[in-house]
Amino acid sequence: MHRNFTSHLHDAILRTKTPVLVGLDPRAASLPQGLLADPDIASFAEQAKAFETFCRGVIDVVAPLVPAVKPQAAFFEELGPLGMFVLADTILYARERGLIVILDGKRNDIGSTAAAYARAYLGQASPWKADALTVSPYLGDDSLEPFVDVATERGSGVYVLVKTSNPGGKLFQDRLIDGRPLYRHVGDYVESLSVKSAGHTGYGPIGAVVGATYPEQLAELRSAMPRTPLLIPGFGTQGGTARDVAPAFDDEGLGAIVNNSRGIIFAHSRPEYKDKFGDARWQDAVEAATQDMIAELRAETPAGKL
Amino acid sequence: MHRNFTSHLHDAILRTKTPVLVGLDPRAASLPQGLLADPDIASFAEQAKAFETFCRGVIDVVAPLVPAVKPQAAFFEELGPLGMFVLADTILYARERGLIVILDGKRNDIGSTAAAYARAYLGQASPWKADALTVSPYLGDDSLEPFVDVATERGSGVYVLVKTSNPGGKLFQDRLIDGRPLYRHVGDYVESLSVKSAGHTGYGPIGAVVGATYPEQLAELRSAMPRTPLLIPGFGTQGGTARDVAPAFDDEGLGAIVNNSRGIIFAHSRPEYKDKFGDARWQDAVEAATQDMIAELRAETPAGKL
Numbered sequence: 001m002h003r004n005f006t007s008h009l010h011d012a013i014l015r016t017k018t019p020v021l022v023g024l025d026p027r028a029a030s031l032p033q034g035l036l037a038d039p040d041i042a043s044f045a046e047q048a049k050a051f052e053t054f055c056r057g058v059i060d061v062v063a064p065l066v067p068a069v070k071p072q073a074a075f076f077e078e079l080g081p082l083g084m085f086v087l088a089d090t091i092l093y094a095r096e097r098g099l100i101v102i103l104d105g106k107r108n109d110i111g112s113t114a115a116a117y118a119r120a121y122l123g124q125a126s127p128w129k130a131d132a133l134t135v136s137p138y139l140g141d142d143s144l145e146p147f148v149d150v151a152t153e154r155g156s157g158v159y160v161l162v163k164t165s166n167p168g169g170k171l172f173q174d175r176l177i178d179g180r181p182l183y184r185h186v187g188d189y190v191e192s193l194s195v196k197s198a199g200h201t202g203y204g205p206i207g208a209v210v211g212a213t214y215p216e217q218l219a220e221l222r223s224a225m226p227r228t229p230l231l232i233p234g235f236g237t238q239g240g241t242a243r244d245v246a247p248a249f250d251d252e253g254l255g256a257i258v259n260n261s262r263g264i265i266f267a268h269s270r271p272e273y274k275d276k277f278g279d280a281r282w283q284d285a286v287e288a289a290t291q292d293m294i295a296e297l298r299a300e301t302p303a304g305k306l
Numbered sequence: 307m308h309r310n311f312t313s314h315l316h317d318a319i320l321r322t323k324t325p326v327l328v329g330l331d332p333r334a335a336s337l338p339q340g341l342l343a344d345p346d347i348a349s350f351a352e353q354a355k356a357f358e359t360f361c362r363g364v365i366d367v368v369a370p371l372v373p374a375v376k377p378q379a380a381f382f383e384e385l386g387p388l389g390m391f392v393l394a395d396t397i398l399y400a401r402e403r404g405l406i407v408i409l410d411g412k413r414n415d416i417g418s419t420a421a422a423y424a425r426a427y428l429g430q431a432s433p434w435k436a437d438a439l440t441v442s443p444y445l446g447d448d449s450l451e452p453f454v455d456v457a458t459e460r461g462s463g464v465y466v467l468v469k470t471s472n473p474g475g476k477l478f479q480d481r482l483i484d485g486r487p488l489y490r491h492v493g494d495y496v497e498s499l500s501v502k503s504a505g506h507t508g509y510g511p512i513g514a515v516v517g518a519t520y521p522e523q524l525a526e527l528r529s530a531m532p533r534t535p536l537l538i539p540g541f542g543t544q545g546g547t548a549r550d551v552a553p554a555f556d557d558e559g560l561g562a563i564v565n566n567s568r569g570i571i572f573a574h575s576r577p578e579y580k581d582k583f584g585d586a587r588w589q590d591a592v593e594a595a596t597q598d599m600i601a602e603l604r605a606e607t608p609a610g611k612l
Binding site for chain 1: 383384386390413414417419420423425426427432434442443445447450467472473474475476478482484488492495
């Protein structure tokens with residue numbers, strides 16, 4: 001069988017022996033001291049420069065340790081066009097350091113516009129050159145198919161929102177349709193897309209976003225979507241634990257990646273690392289937090305078999 | 307009662323006597339000849355330059371005729387960071403010419419990240435300076451509230467996807483929950499947000515996107531959401547007619563704006579205008595198509611009373 005995005009992701013997971021995904025969510029007010037003089041009065045250009053230094057600094061630390069990073073588009077967009085150059089730089093720098101890059105943009109639109117988003121972000125042929133993109137399902141099948149087509153053609157990945165990690169996700173996602181919650185219907189559709197294009201790993205290139213904050217639904221969706229790779233947000237700051245995400249993995253410890261953003265990149269201000277490292281040694285705090293999360297997942301989940 | 311985004315939009319509709327919204331969806335392959343030598347081999351920089359010239363050219367023509375424009379973010383994102391500078395330029399140029407700018411980005415994320423998107427795009431204090439933004443509802447109430455908060459504070463608007471114009475929208479949006487389609491549940495929630503913040507027009511600043519391609523559902527949603535301003539895509543190229551959108555308006559011809567993108571901006575290649583204007587007089591074709599749509603809506607809808 002052919003190799004697809006998930007094949008490459010699994011190679012990287014097996015090489016690094018961990019499914020940790022580091023979320024790159026730069027926020028001016030949370031940066032280590034020294035990177036930005038005064039967040040309250042910094043210009044967009046000054047913030048953009050600080051974001052570039054910070055994201056490169058995180059990547060330098062985590063590149064040897066984890067398979068992938070997930071830049072959050074919103075925080076770069078918040079700086080205007082200058083922030084978008086830093087987003088492009090961050091993606092390229094991470095790729096150069098051997099990391100797989102999943103851009104968290106939660107994009108989507110009707111068919112021909114969805115195709116523009118897919119061409120914009122997916123693969124080496126695109127200007128942004130991400131390896132995968134998160135997308136939203138509300139617009140239905142003809143809005144998701146263009147992403148599948150471009151991802152299949154370019155060896156890229158797509159992660160569709162299925163059951164999100166926030167408390168408010170339940171407002172629509174948990175409502176029952178023919179006796180089953182909306183997220184199951186979305187999950188079934190995503191699974192049908194991944195089944196059609198499953199590669200040599202048994203997984204397709206079309207994944208699902210399922211929050212660590214709902215462990216029961218995570219287990220339910222893992223068994224309902226055996227060919228779909230999962231991206232699990234909500235670990236750490238949002239409350240998800242290693243034990244909560246254990247059901248996301250297959251018997252070999254594959255099939256899922258677990259994101260941690262603030263808990264890793266802003267580890268210098270977490271009680272566990274603050275006194276030991278502080279702002280001056282913020283990169284050492286990033287490394288310690290990454291190693292600790294790797295160890296937790298090894299101890300509490302099938303990722304220990306990697 | 308206080309003035310909000312919809313108050314300002316209604317002022318502009320009353321001044322121009324039309325609810326036509328011109329969609330700015332630049333596509334390299336569809337530009338008039340002369341703006342881009344060869345779309346197939348043009349660099350991103352060359353395409354970005356052509357987009358800038360084209361969008362400014364469209365704005366020059368439509369600024370005296372219509373209340374608002376709607377740049378589609380995807381087509382600018384497709385050119386990478388350079389395209390994002392053109393998006394910013396397009397928004398600023400349209401505002402300088404007196405147009406209200408609704409950015410079609412269909413953004414959203416969990417709470418604190420949704421707040422970053424809202425701060426990024428809404429109002430004079432933001433780097434992009436759009437007057438309103440389209441957002442997606444799948445992530446639920448705590449993903450929409452940050453947009454409501456920022457929009458209320460900055461006098462900006464938000465349009466939430468409710469019933470989209472594409473055929474595939476029905477896959478999830480039309481599924482029944484407690485006997486009513488999902489889009490009605492989303493619509494009820496959006497209405498509750500607009501009721502809370504209704505201004506002197508009786509409308510709140512939180513709108514709904516409802517496609518012209520589903521006239522029955524449009525009528526149903528108009529009566530279910532009396533305080534919610536509507537943004538109606540799907541007119542023209544997608545098949546919606548003036549008669550189809552008539553139910554979107556209140557008795558004074560207010561409460562809705564009707565978008566036309568390709569049918570106006572690429573009018574030079576439509577059979578009705580091609581022979582008369584052709585590529586060389588593409589701006590005259592844009593003007594003729596805009597005037598024709600204004601006349602159609604005046605003849606067939608309550609917008610005739612404006």
